[in-house]
Amino acid sequence: MPLLCAHQLSVSKRDRLLFNEISFSVAAGELMYVKGPNGAGKTSLLRVLTGLVSPDEGAVLFEEQNIVNCREQYHQQLLYFGHALGVNRSLNALENLRYWCAQHGVQHTDAEIYEVLGLLGLVGLEDVTVSHLSAGQQRRVALARFWLQTSASVWILDEPFTALDVQGIALLNNRIVAHLQQGGCVVMTSHQALDVDYPTQELQLEYRI
Numbered sequence: 001m002p003l004l005c006a007h008q009l010s011v012s013k014r015d016r017l018l019f020n021e022i023s024f025s026v027a028a029g030e031l032m033y034v035k036g037p038n039g040a041g042k043t044s045l046l047r048v049l050t051g052l053v054s055p056d057e058g059a060v061l062f063e064e065q066n067i068v069n070c071r072e073q074y075h076q077q078l079l080y081f082g083h084a085l086g087v088n089r090s091l092n093a094l095e096n097l098r099y100w101c102a103q104h105g106v107q108h109t110d111a112e113i114y115e116v117l118g119l120l121g122l123v124g125l126e127d128v129t130v131s132h133l134s135a136g137q138q139r140r141v142a143l144a145r146f147w148l149q150t151s152a153s154v155w156i157l158d159e160p161f162t163a164l165d166v167q168g169i170a171l172l173n174n175r176i177v178a179h180l181q182q183g184g185c186v187v188m189t190s191h192q193a194l195d196v197d198y199p200t201q202e203l204q205l206e207y208r209i
């Protein structure tokens with residue numbers, strides 16, 4: 001049974017049809033890579049898959065149920081990483097992750113959060129206000145949720161590699177592969193060529209006039 005299905009999705013913005021009757025499914029252990037030029041509609045598609053935005057036509061199914069009818073159950077199984085980092089720039093990394101854990105019902109001690117921040121190369125920066133961190137370090141604080149939240153099966157990632165250095169990209173790639181090997185699924189976009197050592201399905205969106 002697929003974890004996630006897009007069924008004949010169509011979305012228009014400002015009278016421009018971004019995509020029309022797109023269908024695909026992603027099963028446990030599968031990675032879907034959504035490609036396309038700027039403005040093609042990749043973010044719009046991902047937001048529809050999360051249920052944040054409704055499609056003009058079609059439906060998104062989680063475990064064969066329309067997400068409209070199982071919103072709470074779906075959101076418990078969903079980890080969405082969008083363009084907005086979802087970190088409070090006036091708090092430090094530790095405070096941000098404590099807050100994120102509390103909001104998402106994830107139990108972690110400070111020691112465990114420190115460990116994840118260490119893994120992400122943020123040792124010594126745990127109590128620095130996020131606005132004083134570099135762009136890549138801020139992304140790393142946001143990415144910590146992929147190590148803190150281990151129960152979500154569906155990961156939807158919108159350009160997660162932005163601003164990361166080579167080591168950061170490798171770290172995240174490894175985490176994505178581990179998630180897939182543990183039976184999760186991933187739908188992601190990236191303008192960088194994907195360097196994930198894992199079988200990948202591709203969906204190409206075109207810029208439609």
Ligand SMILES: Nc1ncnc2c1ncn2[C@@H]1O[C@H](COP(=O)(O)OP(=O)(O)OP(=O)(O)O)[C@@H](O)[C@H]1O
Pocket residue numbers: 013014018036037038039040041042043044045
């Ligand atoms: N809320 C909105 N209101 C009006 N138009 C929108 C809205 N969101 C997106 N668009 C338009 O939809 C089109 C697709 O945007 P989208 O962000 O989905 O593209 P994308 O493929 O993710 O692009 P990029 O590679 O630049 O991130 C763009 O032309 C954009 O202007």
